[in-house]
Amino acid sequence: MLGIPREGGRNRTRTLSVVQFSDLEKSKMESSIEQLDALIKQVKRSWKISTQENSNPLEIALPLLDNTSVGMAYKLPDFLKLTGKISQSLQVAVNEHYQAFNNSVGSYDTICRSIDESQQTVKTVKSTLKQISSDISSKNQFLSELNERSKQYGDMMEILDVIEDFKKLPNQVDNLFADKKFGLIQEILSNAESDAEKYKLWRIPALNNIKNYLSTAKKNLFDIILEELNSTIYLKSRSSSLLSLVLNNDNSSSNISNLEEFSNLELYINNIVNIDVLEKSSLIQTKLNNFLKEIDRKNGVKVIHRQSDFENDPYSYLHFLLATLTKLNQLPKALEMIAQRHPSELHKVVNDTADEIKLKHPNLVTSSSKNGKHRGKGNNTPKSKPGKKENDIDMKKSDENLSLTDFGLAIGDLNNIVLQDFFWQIFTKFLLVLQSHRVVFELAKKLSGLPEEQFISNLNSYNFVEIWKNMSSETRSLMYSYLSSDAVVFNDSKNNILSTSSKSFSTPATQISENWNLINLFDSTKKKQNSLRSATVFQFDEEEYQENERGESRSLNDIHSEELKTFLKEVFPGFKINETLSRTLINDTSSPYLENEELIQRETLVPGNVFNMRVILDSFLIFIQGSKSVFPKKAGNSSPDSSEPFNFFIDFMKKTFLPQLDDTLEYMYNNTVNVNPFDIISISNYKSSGGSLVNVNAGSDTISDIQVFKSSIDFYNLFTKVCETLNTSIKFREEYSSLTVQLLVKFYNKYDELYTTLLPNIDQPVTNSQNNFKQLNRWLKSPELAHISLQIINTKTKSEKRLLSTETGMLLANGSTLLKSIDKTQILHPKNFNSLTHLLGTVDWILKWLPEMRRVVAGENNYDGVNIDQLRSHWELGESNPTSLSNMKKVQLTFEKDTPLLNQFDGVLKDFEQLLSNTLLAIRYDIRLRLIYYITATIENNSWNPNSDINAICQEIKELCNLVQLYKSKLFIHLQPELGEKILYGIPNLIDKLFITGAELIPVLNQNGIRKLYLNIITIQQSLRAIMKLPEDVDFTHSLAYFDLYKKGVEKIIDQNRQKKSLFNLKENKNMIRLIFSQELKDHESQSGPPLIINKKYHDAIKELERVHAASG
Secondary structure: OOEEEOHHHOEEEOOOOOOOOOHHHHHHHHHHHHHHHHHHHHHHHHOHHHHOOOOOOHHHHHHHHOOOOOOOHHHHHHHHHHHHHHHHHHHHHHHHOHHHHHHHHHHHHHHHHHHHHHHHHHHHHHHHHHHHHHHHHOOHHHHHHHHHHHHHHHHHHHHHHHHHHHHHHHHHHHHHHHOOOHHHHHHHHHHHHHHHHHHOHHHOHHHHHHHHHHHHHHHHHHHHHHHHHHHHHOOOOOOOHHHHHHHOOOHHHHOOOOOOOOHHHHHHHHHHHHOOHHHHHHHHHHHHHHHHHHHHHOOOOOOOOOHHHHHHOHHHHHHHHHHHHHHOOOHHHHHHHHHHHHHHHHHHHHHHHHHHHHHHOHHHHHHHHHHOOOOOOOOOOOOOOOOOOHHHOOOHHHHHHOOHHHHOOOOOOOHHHHHHHHHHHHHHHHHHHHHHHHHHHHHHHHHHOOOHHHHHHHOOOOOHHHHHHHHHHHHHHHHHHHHOOHHHHOHHHHHHHHHHHHHOOOOHHHHHHHHOOOOOOOOHHHOOOOOHHHOOOOOOOOOOEEEOOOOOEEEHHHHHHHHHHHHHHHHOOOOOOOHHHHHHOOOOOOOOOOOOOOOOOOOOOOOOOHHHHHHHHHHHHHHHHHHHHHOOOOOOOOOOOOOHHHHHHHHHHHHHHHHHHHHHHHHHHHHHOOOOOOOEEEHHHHHHOOOOOOOOOOOOOOHHHOEEEHHHHHHHHHHHHHHHHOOOOOOOOHHHHHHHHHHHHHHHHHHHHHHHHHOOOOOOEOOOOOOOEOHHHHHHOOHHHHHHHHHHHHOOOOOHHHHHHHHHHHHOOOOHHHHHHOOHHHOOOHHHHHHHHHHHHHHHHHHHHOHHHEEEEOOOOOOOOOOHHHHHHHHOOOOOOOOOOOOOOOOOEEEEOOOHHHHHHHHHHHHHHHHHHHHHHHHHHHHHHHHHHHHHHHHHOOOOOOOOOOOOOOHHHHHHHHHHHHHHHHHHHOOOHHHHHHHHOOHHHHHHHHHHHHHHHOOOOOHHHHHHHHHHHHHHHHHHHOOOOOHHHOOOHHHHHHHHHHHHOHHHHHHHHHOOOOOOOHHHHHHHHHHHHHHHHHHOOOOOOOOHHHHHHHHHHHHHHHHHHHHHO
16 A cells, blocks of 8 residues: 655555546646657657567667758757756656646555455355256256157147148148149148158158158149140140130131032132131230230239139139249259150140131042042052154143142132131141240249340250241141142152153162262252152162073062162161171062052141142131230340241241242143144144133134144243242242242253254254255354344335345355355254244234233332231232133233343243244245255256257256245144245245356256246246245346357357456356357367357356446446
């Protein structure tokens, strides 16, 4: 204890005193403290090192004593001064606070006593607590045992109650299964699983049966819910509310009850005319839209437990089932299984619908199956044999080859009802199925609780796009089966087999190795150039034999088997047939071909035909439009795109329908136009046989005798019916117009190929001829000559005579050299000439009606392929009904301006016109070749210096006159008169010139020869006047005047040249002078040579003629 020293050496205890300070004293005390704080702050600021913990005074003192430039001796006075201030301030503070110091010292003793008393109290409490703890520990073990035993008894009672409830579960679950209360079953199974886990019940062996039952019940619950989902989605219940809602609003389906009444057909016609695709699609879409709005409004929270509500609202039932699966943690697995079963379920929908239609329309379906073609078999209609005479051709056969059934079901055919009813139900069901999948997709997204993009990215097998792809694949397959005809599909293969077998013996192994080009095998652009159908892949077993070189007969099967094994060894190096297979399957005595074949294909209710699209299109478009509305809105790159249905429609129409339509048209073309294409028939005969041919020149009296190729009439009927079916008269549709133009191009190529075949190539050598190449083709290949000839044919002016003279000069440009080169090998064979004549008449007849079909309209450019009405208008097909001559309407082919197809069509027209011109020129030039040949033969094969005056016509001239009469029958009776006139026009000019040019080939001429020439020339003149349109044009005065110079003599010839009145050129005049001297020179041939005087007179005359000609030139 602190104390103050007392007198006498004793201490006196100080007690705590409380002193009260005045305001002044308080102010002084605070001021002293503040002054001291200010000094301390100054020290921290100026002498910071002194305030640091563990500071060393030497670190301050030494720099203050350092007088160098780096020392701090200059701060020493300030340091001392600050030290003084601090001492003074501390003194002031102590003086002002002495009383407070005293109070603190006085209170110290009191605090020490209080602490001592507290310590004693704590010791007492601690001792007491130790005693209590010791007492409690002695009884803890006994209490724990009692507590554990009580807890076990309580758990046992609770477990016994739970076990009692578990025993009742099988009956409860069975009853709930019977009532389809899947939600309650799920709750019971979930609670049972929790209780079993909580109480460890499955450790009890006696409960194994219940455990197995509950496990089976959970699996059965999943399977039953999955079946209920599929049953609801795929409309397996015949009382489906969705299907009933749609079909009950469709008059075309619900009102057809009595199939024998014609009113059904009226309903069908009314339906195809007045159907509104958007309205039908909107009707089917209404219920889905309402449901989706409701679940969006309630954010997916919609649970209905009343069974009656499920029957009226299948979408709510789907919601309930999916929610139950979510609680079972089986939703992903269920979606995966639904996706796996989707293709097979769609196929069942198709088959079930077909069975329903069969029951609904038994009479029509039975009739269709009897009249339709069996799948896998082609059309075995016998074809007429080639080589028939013109008058023996049965004209009705052409109509049979192009029957109306080839253009699909006619509007009056009741099978249209079957086809429309079937596809209306199919596409309605498909659309409802797709809507159900949309509901499942949306509900699964809501139940997952994930954002849409994450939900879609997490989907594995169940993806709405994949669901759509499977449905579109089934739709494509179904429609193809009704649009494809086996006769069309197998036509190319059959034609190839026939052509192969007719050429040479070829085995399957050889054909495969030759025709299978693996590089182009899967190239769709080369499908028709290199197709698998070009090779014989399989062959039915037929026991056929072939003799070898030694005369031994051997089975073709044995030969084929050996070649097949050899081929396999070449394709697969190291391939070796084991002994067992060699003895049993592929030995030399067994057949490598199929012994039995079972072809499994989709059975159709009506025969497949590409023109069935006219009935299917509307229901197909309803399905497409509805599917577009069903697609969810695109939320990201992985989301489904609502344009998928439209893309599928365009893809199907362009890649499936159009190629099938193209193949069908090709098949019809091959089986009509290509059947005996070059048989000859007259238009009048065809017209009288009841055909649909239009008389294109009714004002002509000779039109009935015109003969054309049968293929042209077949093509006309096919082409006009195709245009009528494709509605080309109404509007321009590029896809359809392209097919018709391709058909026209193919038809032109056929005739162009015929023309090329009939006229050998210009480079083809001619045997047994002085000239190496065909003169006819030389003329045809001369553009200048062709230009002049066409001007003559097409010009009706005064310049015709000049043009004729030019043409004749070009034809006979080589003079007598040309005449000597023409023999029979230079002339067309009679069969070729006849074919050219009929080709000319045929092409001319084609150009009478083909240009009239051309119709050009302004481009609308309003088709974008995304509007359902535009799609319907763009792809719809017309009806091809039987029409008679009296009510046949004009069929046209419509094009838009400045389109490639219009240019292509115009190009075909120009090609036909060029083919007409070429054929016309070929016949015209060939006739001139014949004239050259006969007149040259007349001059070369006869003597023109007879001793007597014999009035006999040369044999060659007689033949030429007969030929002229033949021309009359061929060119005027079986062709249009103007064509014959164009061909023969200018012949008199040529013959007139021929006799003058041919005079160079006469070696000797006398007066009797002159009279003989006159006789033959006049004979030809009379024959030509009988066939020419204007007999007065047949005038040979020029050639007669030329031979008349023989009588006038040399002086007259020279005098005419001197007076510039000569009608002939220098060469012709010189030749006549030679002929005048020829007899005289001939008479002196027996001597050593001609007399010098005669020879001199001849040469003098030639020289004088040349001088006069030069002077007058």
